Amino acid sequence: MKQFQVANRYSGSFFELADQEGRGEELADELSAIAHSFREQPEFFDLLQNPLVKHQDKYEAIRKVWSGQVHPLTEQFLRVLVDRKRMDVFPLIAKHVHDLVQKKKGVEEATVVSACALDSEVLDTLRKALEQITRKKIKVALKVNAELLGGLQIRVGNHLLDDSVKTRLESLRARLRTMNV
Secondary structure (H helix, E strand, O other): OHHHHHHHHHHHHHHHHHHHOOOHHHHHHHHHHHHHHHHHOHHHHHHHHOOOOOHHHHHHHHHHHHEOOEOHHHHHHHHHHHHOOOHHHHHHHHHHHHHHHHHHOOEEEEEEEEOOOOOHHHHHHHHHHHHHHHOOEEEEEEEEOHHHOOEEEEEEOOEEEEEEHHHHHHHHHHHHHHOOO
């Protein structure tokens, strides 16, 4: 929970500065690209978090890799995270900044989990229905989880609609256990 709060604070500050420069979306994309590179090259991410590596060496590594490749605000932000020993929450910060950009654009992300892949027509119909319900523009991300057996789980913001066969069976099992027969 503490990491979530730390990420919220840093992402809010970064987004505010980026948005003041009119570069909120651009710099959010940079953070996402950097987070992706950390997933691809975990050794480099580990180096930036390693307490045995001097800050100056970490700054030099950041400069060599990203100077001229990212906006100076992004590079400075990475240095601040190194200074404050907060690189561990960088992936979460990048996600939060992306979410803040989407929120400013009036876009809400819906995660749809299905037992099998859904075609684009079904997803489009679902997106339109969710937009009507939420009165927001919805971006749908589909995930497939065969354990659901059937039905859907839909998460929009903090709301979860679980109409999966798995959940219905678990609910039925719980009710049967409490019945006196």
